[in-house]
Amino acid sequence: MKLFLCEKPSQAKDIGKVLGVLGGRNDGYFRKGDTAVTWAFGHILSQMPPAAYGGQYADFGNIAALPVIPETWQMEVSKGAAKQFKVIQKLLAEADEVVIATDADREGEVIAREILDYCGYRKKVSRFWTSGLDAASVKKALANILPGSKTEGLYLAGLARGRADWLVGMNLSRAYTAAYAEGYGKEHSLSVGRIQTPTLALVVRRDAAIDNFKPYAYYTLSAVFQAASGSFTALWQIPGSLKNSDGLCTDKAPVETLAAQLDGSSGTVRTAATECKHTPAPLPYSLSALQKEAGNRFGMSPDEVLKTAQSLYEKHKITSYPRTPCRYLPKSQQAEVPQVFAALLALDPSLATVLQEADAQRPSRVWNDAQVNKHSHHAIIPTTVANADLSALSKAERNLYLMIRSRYIAQFYPDYEYEATVIETECCGHLFRTVGRRPAKAGWKSLLGDADEETEGSLKDGDEEQDSGQTLPPVKAGDAVQGSRSKAQQKQTAPPPRFTEPSLLDEMQTLSDFLKTVNDEQIKKVLRRTEGLGTEATRAAIIKRLFEMGYLEKKKRKVYATEKGRRLIARIPSAIADPVTTAKWEMALAAIEEGKISLEEFTAYQENMIRRLVAEAQADDRNRQPERKRKAV
Numbered sequence: 171m172k173l174f175l176c177e178k179p180s181q182a183k184d185i186g187k188v189l190g191v192l193g194g195r196n197d198g199y200f201r202k203g204d205t206a207v208t209w210a211f212g213h214i215l216s217q218m219p220p221a222a223y224g225g226q227y228a229d230f231g232n233i234a235a236l237p238v239i240p241e242t243w244q245m246e247v248s249k250g251a252a253k254q255f256k257v258i259q260k261l262l263a264e265a266d267e268v269v270i271a272t273d274a275d276r277e278g279e280v281i282a283r284e285i286l287d288y289c290g291y292r293k294k295v296s297r298f299w300t301s302g303l304d305a306a307s308v309k310k311a312l313a314n315i316l317p318g319s320k321t322e323g324l325y326l327a328g329l330a331r332g333r334a335d336w337l338v339g340m341n342l343s344r345a346y347t348a349a350y351a352e353g354y355g356k357e358h359s360l361s362v363g364r365i366q367t368p369t370l371a372l373v374v375r376r377d378a379a380i381d382n383f384k385p386y387a388y389y390t391l392s393a394v395f396q397a398a399s400g401s402f403t404a405l406w407q408i409p410g411s412l413k414n415s416d417g418l419c420t421d422k423a424p425v426e427t428l429a430a431q432l433d434g435s436s437g438t439v440r441t442a443a444t445e446c447k448h449t450p451a452p453l454p455y456s457l458s459a460l461q462k463e464a465g466n467r468f469g470m471s472p473d474e475v476l477k478t479a480q481s482l483y484e485k486h487k488i489t490s491y492p493r494t495p496c497r498y499l500p501k502s503q504q505a506e507v508p509q510v511f512a513a514l515l516a517l518d519p520s521l522a523t524v525l526q527e528a529d530a531q532r533p534s535r536v537w538n539d540a541q542v543n544k545h546s547h548h549a550i551i552p553t554t555v556a557n558a559d560l561s562a563l564s565k566a567e568r569n570l571y572l573m574i575r576s577r578y579i580a581q582f583y584p585d586y587e588y589e590a591t592v593i594e595t596e597c598c599g600h601l602f603r604t605v606g607r608r609p610a611k612a613g614w615k616s617l618l619g620d621a622d623e624e625t626e627g628s629l630k631d632g633d634e635e636q637d638s639g640q641t642l643p644p645v646k647a648g649d650a651v652q653g654s655r656s657k658a659q660q661k662q663t664a665p666p667p668r669f670t671e672p673s674l675l676d677e678m679q680t681l682s683d684f685l686k687t688v689n690d691e692q693i694k695k696v697l698r699r700t701e702g703l704g705t706e707a708t709r710a711a712i713i714k715r716l717f718e719m720g721y722l723e724k725k726k727r728k729v730y731a732t733e734k735g736r737r738l739i740a741r742i743p744s745a746i747a748d749p750v751t752t753a754k755w756e757m758a759l760a761a762i763e764e765g766k767i768s769l770e771e772f773t774a775y776q777e778n779m780i781r782r783l784v785a786e787a788q789a790d791d792r793n794r795q796p797e798r799k800r801k802a803v
Contacts, residue, residue: 173265174207174298175258175282177272180484180491182209184303185271188312198257206265208258210272214251215284217336218244220344230359233348233791237341237784239777243333245288255285262291269315271298273546276763277705279321280328297321301542306502323763330762330769334755334776338364341780342746345787349794350741352734360738361719364752365704366712367738370721371747372677372684372703373669374731374739383665388418389425393432393602393656395595397439400643401654404595404602416663425658428600432653437597439649444591450535451580451614453497454549457706458679460492460570465672468569469727472675472710478566479550482574486563487555488517489574494547495706498538507531507582509554514575516556521579524617528582536581551578576618583614591642597653606642668728671713678703678712684749696753703749743783 174189176182182200186192191202199208220227222244226235247255262268268291272278286295295318300311342362351358391406406428412419419425455463461475470478479492507530515521542548552575563571587610595602609615645651669677677683681702688694704712716722721735731739745751758775761767 171204171206171261171265172267172269173261174205174269174271175285176207176209177212177278177281179209179211181271181273181303182207185298185308188305188308198254199261206261207271208261209254210258210281210285211251211254213281213284214248214255215245215288216248217332218246220340222246230344231348233345233784233788236345236788237337237777237780239337239341239780245284258285259289262286262289265291265293267294267296269296269298270318270321274299274301275546276324276328276331277707278546279324280332283322283325284329294318301496301546302500302502302548304500304503304506306505307500310502323765326769327759327762330772331755331759333773335364337776337780338362338746341784342742342787345784345791346738346742349787349791350738352737357720361715362738362742362746363712363715364755365708366715367742367747368749368752369674369678369703369712370716370731370735371739372749373674373716373722373729374736376666376669376683377731377736380665380668385663385665386420387422387660387662388414388416388420389422390419390659390661391425391429391656392659393429393597394654395437395597395602395651396654397643397645397649397651399645399649402593402604402606402642402645403640404593404604407601407603409600418663422658422660428598429656429658431598432656435598435653437595437602437651437653439593439645439647439651440596440601441592441594441647442645442649444589446587446610447590448585448587448613450585451583451618452577453536454499454551454577454581455574456495456497456549457492458495458675458709459497460550460573461675461710462672463573464570465670465675467573468566470566471671471714473714474566475570476710478564478570482563482567482571486558486567488553488558488571490549490551490553491547492550493707494545494550495701496542496545496547497536497549498541499536499548499551500542501537501539503548504537506554510552510578513554513556514552514579517558517560524579527616528579530582532582534581550574580614580617583617584611586613586615587611593642593645595651597651604640604642606640608641668730670727670729671724674713674729675709678709681749688750690750692757693750693753696757697749700753700756703752743786746783 174182174185176185183192186200186207189202189205189207191200191205191207194200194202199206201207220238223238223240224235226232227238229235262285268286270279270282272282297316297318297320298311299314299316299321300307302308339362343360346362347358347360351360392403393406394401394403406425408417408419412421412424414420457476457479460479461470461472464470464475465472476492479489482489483492511525511528511530515525536549560568560571589608589610591604591606591608593604593606595604666683667673679702681697685694685697688697703709713722716735717724719734720732721738723730723732739747758767758772762769762772
């Protein structure tokens with residue numbers, strides 16, 4: 171018997187449909203002849219708590235018993251999954267071959283293989299590998315089943331990461347609570363994690379940058395130039411000799427001198443160029459992109475967005491799997507576009523005019539197998555379900571659904587086209603620059619409006635960033651102009667903005683601010699490749715945990731580190747709060763995947779690090795004992 175082991179019921183149904191086994195529905199699996207398909211509910215096995223390794227670890231405050239380092243790691247069946255686990259266990263006892271059909275990534279590999287290991291399965295293992303679960307993608311993957319050995323490295327790397335996370339969380343949370351907590355009781359307990367602690371450090375670092383920021387004055391200059399064909403306003407381009415390290419001019423005298431010289435002075439248009447440009451529609455949403463935009467539009471927290479998107483997927487079945495970092499679709503799904511459009515129209519007949527303008531055959535950049543294959547799921551899009559009741563959606567569900575629906579339809583609209591004009595003018599020995607833009611064809615903007623999100627893959631240049639918004643007269647290189655109404659302005663530098671939940675989510679993903687402080691190019695590369703801190707599925711939970719622990723607080727949508735959060739970051743070893751440590755771990759995990767280092771080598775390194783850090787905390791705890799006794803008296 172061949173058993174396909176999936177990660178979740180919806181996945182089993184998609185694969186089972188192509189295998190032709192859905193008619194053989196049983197309690198917890200499908201079966202027809204010698205082919206069966208069953209499913210887990212994500213991680214249905216979890217690490218046992220410290221107390222499982224000895225009674226001395228039952229007391230959270232017993233720092234003397236630490237570190238807890240298992241000789242043999244123990245797992246347990248998660249609450250609520252016992253019934254389904256027994257189904258899987260029974261099928262494994264009968265199976266001659268197991269085809270792992272969980273998500274095509276490290277986590278999916280762990281979910282399946284930890285079950286096989288726990289149940290002692292020792293027969294043939296194969297791997298079904300695809301990121302798309304449409305019929306064409308499933309058929310292609312079934313025709314190209316991989317040997318299990320091909321992806322075993324993913325399991326070893328995932329196992330290493332899970333054990334390292336457990337060692338850090340279980341040992342350091344206990345050690346640091348005993349050594350550094352300000353009091354006794356749950357409200358004073360400290361929680362340390364490989365991802366959550368560096369995330370907290372990002373906020374502490376940003377808050378400190380704001381609190382310690384010292385503003386200074388700088389100067390800009392604009393001037394109106396009169397040409398034969400009309401006038402236009404231009405911005406002074408600061409010469410290198412007057413720029414400080416921030417690229418600003420802080421010397422008021424030369425700016426005021428130039429402003430006085432410009433009025434009535436003759437100048438020349440050095441260059442004048444108009445270029446027809448186009449911008450494709452913003453791509454469909456990944457979970458992070460959806461969380462950021464919904465946070466900015468509606469003030470929803472990342473966790474609220476995830477729960478709402480999960481409801482649209484599981485309860486209403488009108489959008490696809492939400493926990494995805496991908497914003498592209500497999501080419502095989504292009505054949506389903508008319509079905510999706512038909513379903514959208516059935517759900518909402520008012521879309522008729524909108525869909526008439528959409529070209530289902532349009533060769534959009536969204537069809538990108540190379541991008542989809544980097545992840546285990548494609549972008550979040552509407553499904554072909556046509557019998558749902560949109561009036562039953564909550565306000566939050568409707569808001570997200572409309573966002574997801576509009577982004578999908580926009581892929582089939584023409585590009586936004588515009589004319590970008592750049593004029594460079596020389597006057598009084600200085601250069602001035604003007605940028606203007608005139609819309610030519612609305613394209614997808616007729617549906618979405620002016621998207622405020624910087625779209626992946628769109629044209630990005632200084633022209634758009636500095637668009638003056640003015641209608642520019644027709645001029646050409648060599649035209650004479652006369653300066654007038656020059657205006658020098660004094661401005662003040664501003665501190666970086668406070669984090670909001672959407673911007674914190676963005677910094678976790680991109681680490682764009684943190685990367686400015688990293689000089690090691692290899693570390694930068696790893697941090698970018700691993701998409702920063704956490705994963706698409708875990709970032710919302712990490713931010714939520716930081717609020718629950720009292721490390722973060724929110725005031726009018728702004729996120730601040732609390733005194734408790736600042737104290738933790740100040741007292742623990744810097745490596746635990748440094749995203750660079752995460753990057754180094756990821757480099758080691760990649761080496762495990764490739765067979766360059768072993769699981770045992772990585773685990774031994776982690777264990778030694780934990781022993782050292784726990785010993786330091788124990789020493790600090792002993793040093794604080796006299797102080798605690800004085801306070802008690």
